[in-house]
Amino acid sequence: MKRQKQKQLLGIAALIIAAAIWQFVAEYVVGRSFILPSVTDVAVAFVNLLASGTLLIDIGVSFKHFGIGILAAIFLGVPVGILMGWFRVADSLLDPIIEILRPIPPLAWIPFAIIWFGLTAAAAGFVIFVGAFFPILTATYTAFRSVPKIYVEAGKVLGCDTSFELIRHVALPSAIPSIASGIRISMGVGWMCLVAAEMFGVSRNGLGYQLWHNYYLHQMPEVVVYMLILGFAGLIIDHIFRHYVDQRLLRWHEGEVAS
Amino acid sequence: MSGVIVENLSKAFPKEDGDVIWALKDINLEIRDEEFVCLVGPSGCGKTTLLRIIAGLESPTTGRVIVDGNVVTGPDPRRGMVFQEYSLFPWQKVIDNIAFGLEMRGVGKEERRKIGERYLEMVGLSQFRDAYPYELSGGMRQRVAIARALANDPDVLLMDEPFGALDAQTRNRMQGELLSIWEQTKKTILFVTHSVDEAVYLSDRIVVLTPRPGSVREIVEIPWPRPRDRTSIEFADVRRKVLRMIEDTENSR
Secondary structure, eight states, X not given: OHHHHHHHHHHHHHHHHHHHHHHHIIIIIIOOTTTSOOHHHHHHHHHHHHHHSHHHHHHHHHHHHHHHHHHHHHHHHHXXXXXXXXXXXXXXXXXXXXXXHTTSOGGGGHHHHHHHHOSSHXXXXXXXXXXXXXXXXXXXXXXXXXXXXXXXXXXXXXXXXXXXXXXXXXXXXXXXHHHHHHHHHHHHHHHHXXXXXXXXXXXXXXXXHHHHHHHHTTOHHHHHHHHHHHHHHHXXXXXXXXXXXXXXXXXXXXXXXXX | OOOEEEEEXXXXXXXXXXXXXXXXXXXXXXXXXXOEEEEEOSTTSSHHHHHHHHHTSSOOSEEEEEXXXXXXXXXXXXXXXXXXXXXXXXXXXXXXXXXXXXXXXXXXXXHHHHHHHHHHHHTTOGGGTTOOXXXXXXXXXXXXHHHHHHHTOOSEEEEESTTTTSOHHHHHHHHXXXXXXXXXXXXXXXXXXXXXXXXHHXXXXXXXXXXXXXXXXXXXXXXXXXXXXXXXXXXXXXXXXXXHHHHHHHHTO
């Protein structure tokens, strides 16, 4: 307990020192807010953005884009991964297509995202979807390929007589830990795609859009505010997800693995 | 009427060069209703394969298995199976593991928990109802696995070296418990083991298999009442006799 507290205090101290060095360098070494905004510049910009209300709107819009992309990736990636992992025929059919599409960087889809969906939330969501889809697909596929045979056989002798029942009651629960970690990875990738998609004009709102917009206006303290918020939001998303998964879904898994 | 009949059963596994290996050859066996039969033999004699074929997890190359008048074509909850490896679903609590088969049959949640609790009590683990498998010792896991197989109320219970991974003391205790469960439930039990001691302690009849290809070498009747005394002279005699048979089959190859 005392260790924990000590560690926290040290962490806070390090942050304060880093901020102080940043402030000093920005003000007395660089001296130009355009090249390196100081801590106080950034703080003022943050308060202004918050007061004007645009910040909350942009956070909301970005989360909407992110939600659309991630949910679409889960709802498509998991079933396709299951099909490919469980049925050889589906694997043989879909694998070549997947292998051609997978190496295309998600951002390369931006032109078509705009042509297909216009400047809508769906367009930004689509780019995020492309980035998030493959990690989820791969994780689901791999997990289904490595379901221990003993569980499948136990399921069979206990009365699972269709593939659907085996998938639903045996393979899927056993695959959940690695699907969850696939989703976690895809959320990281999706968050990066979000910024890029919004930057490149797939949207007229959102944190990524504002970051780029403020760069055009040469308001660099605002740019730093958006950078920090993007980092912070990504961190929070990851924490919430991990917390939820560990608590709710994976209590059993903790006892099964070396930690 | 839940006997098991194995008729002219052979099993070949394909080799890489296109040839085949015969794991089992011309097995004929009849197991009566409510009988406790052990399969023993040197390792690699195909006793597990035979059990898996009876379970329907593998199909015979020739011949057939008839349980309760029906030819076995695939796995069926009426033939319960307890595996050598720990096979409990790690994501389910003990009670849900036991009720799994009932869930597959569409039994309602209340009802299946009630039935599950009855079998949980039978194996003496009521206080572990809500534990996860990782919280249990090896012996407890196998007891839950037995309860899980029994909860389906199968005609036949197939057991593949279920106590093979347990220490000697736990093993002896589990054997006693299994006999008491057998007396309570009146199931036909087919039990694979490599321990002759275990076979003599448990079974009405011991089926001794020869190695590669496995075939029935001899069937030893053990008509004594239970519980049996492992230290008695006749126990030692039968054990010696069966051990010698297994050794002979190995040497005659």
